[in-house]
Amino acid sequence: AQSVTQLGSHVSVSEGALVLLRCNYSSSVPPYLFWYVQYPNQGLQLLLKYTSAATLVKGINGFEAEFKKSETSFHLTKPSAHMSDAAEYFCAVTQSYNTDKLIFGTGTRLQVFP
């Protein structure tokens, strides 16, 4: 079975600081991995995805994530946080075949302080 673990339910950074949101996955088959962002009272917006091409994936709003098979990780980073990045971030995994259902992590709430 597949699963995703997001370390840290809350992360706080100062504006301009590095953002690092952690995601580790478990999968017995090659995974596809995703990061979604949810702003207050809105739906889930796809930030970026890894589908077995380049291991370093660039997404919207300056975010990127690196797939590291040896560490079973897919951490999300942004060099410089902006106030507008404050939101909840979800990591999700699916298999590369047989299914496309997304298995989500519990989410990490990012706070950005001025």
Add this chain to the structure above:
Amino acid sequence: EPEVTQTPSHQVTQMGQEVILRCVPISNHLYFYWYRQILGQKVEFLVSFYNNEISEKSEIFDDQFSVERPDGSNFTLKIRSTKLEDSAMYFCATGRGAYEQYFGPGTRLTVT
């Protein structure tokens, strides 16, 4: 930019009543999904739908749930007899391909 839309944004219903949640997919999307998020819990997969039939469903998606595309555009989730534990945010997602899901803003269902 095209978006997935969902109606209503909030639905309050009494236990035992039927509810229908509606989703308008992005035009030319062929894959459709429903997920739900109970307050304070993970987003959970309910069902996927492709080529006018269910392609996969979770254990949650029992006989009380059904999905359809009645007019070729809207994608609906029906709960026949709601229970208190059905209270959740229900998200519709659609995609051109199987591995790119775009989510709607959700319908908050409250069962009293």
